[in-house]
Amino acid sequence: MPTQQTFYLNCPTLASATTVFLDPGLTTVAPDGYYFDGTTARQQVGGILFPAEACPTCGTECKGTVEAPSLQGVYTITFDAGNTPTSVGAVIITIAVNSTVNGIKAVYDSVTYNQLSSQGYGYLAGTPSTSYTYIGASPNDCIVVGTPVSLDLYDWDGTTYIPVGTTSVTVSAGEMQLTAGNPDLCVMVIPKTNATERYINVTIVGICPDSEAVVGISCPLELPSFLGTYGVPTVSPEFFCNFPYNYTYYVAPVNGDGITLGLYDWVFLDSSGATVLPDGYYRALPVPAPYDTFQVQDGVIIAFHSYCAS
Numbered sequence: 001m002p003t004q005q006t007f008y009l010n011c012p013t014l015a016s017a018t019t020v021f022l023d024p025g026l027t028t029v030a031p032d033g034y035y036f037d038g039t040t041a042r043q044q045v046g047g048i049l050f051p052a053e054a055c056p057t058c059g060t061e062c063k064g065t066v067e068a069p070s071l072q073g074v075y076t077i078t079f080d081a082g083n084t085p086t087s088v089g090a091v092i093i094t095i096a097v098n099s100t101v102n103g104i105k106a107v108y109d110s111v112t113y114n115q116l117s118s119q120g121y122g123y124l125a126g127t128p129s130t131s132y133t134y135i136g137a138s139p140n141d142c143i144v145v146g147t148p149v150s151l152d153l154y155d156w157d158g159t160t161y162i163p164v165g166t167t168s169v170t171v172s173a174g175e176m177q178l179t180a181g182n183p184d185l186c187v188m189v190i191p192k193t194n195a196t197e198r199y200i201n202v203t204i205v206g207i208c209p210d211s212e213a214v215v216g217i218s219c220p221l222e223l224p225s226f227l228g229t230y231g232v233p234t235v236s237p238e239f240f241c242n243f244p245y246n247y248t249y250y251v252a253p254v255n256g257d258g259i260t261l262g263l264y265d266w267v268f269l270d271s272s273g274a275t276v277l278p279d280g281y282y283r284a285l286p287v288p289a290p291y292d293t294f295q296v297q298d299g300v301i302i303a304f305h306s307y308c309a310s
Helices: none
Strands: 033-036 041-045 064-068 073-080 089-096 102-108 111-113 115-118 122-125 133-135 149-156 161-169 186-192 199-206 213-217 225-228 247-252 266-268 280-283 293-297 300-305
Touching: 073 161, 089 102, 089 199, 102 186, 102 213, 115 133, 122 133, 122 300, 186 266, 199 213, 266 300
Parallel strands: 073 149
Antiparallel strands: 033 041, 064 213, 073 199, 089 186, 089 213, 102 111, 102 133, 102 199, 115 122, 115 186, 149 161, 225 247, 247 266, 280 293, 293 300
């Protein structure tokens, strides 16, 4: 997975160097792989830098989908979300696993994201928050928690997956977020508030032989807004039903359409999706009939209610 890190060269620039090192004394050769300094991309193998080439992991365009093959392995996709002044907002990542079991996490601007909302089951997130979230249908689970598994590593180059080595994966109990049936489409929201940091790394782990996943991503966008009331932890209708609709909230649709709220939609205090609504009850204008109230837990709508029927 491409990450920002300090390396050392035996020449002033990557273009003129012959080797990349891990230490300023130039005694420890950096691992095999591609290195990019913002201008030049070169592959190093066995301590030797190959000629400059088009960087294969400098980012797939931030729209469309990429499929992880129906094979075991760890698959990394680097998406380019832009670095212009307008490249800010919420980036929506979706994953469909067709009941098979896969792990997912994304890294943007040194922050790990693994919180998902499933169309079928709502909030799913592995613990700790820096870990993977494994989703899929429980009947298809082949994972033995705590047992290391050796998997091949692949990087998406914009056209195909390139093998880049092997790794050992050990799944913890906290990462397992399997559901009784197909979780259907799962939605992750990444707040891109840094206009200049452009790359989002998404990693999919397929441990089971039948693992497969399709990952989609949007370019940064401003989430749709809606009017709602102040939120409360418990409902006292004589007060709650008199609250005015004077708060602006934002939604990332999961089952809704961005106009009418849907079950398991993400809801936020800001248009970039950086801060979820606190747990509680809210009245809102776009709740589906015949309801007047939605309930939030972990930033996701978990139920609709009718507390204020006239």
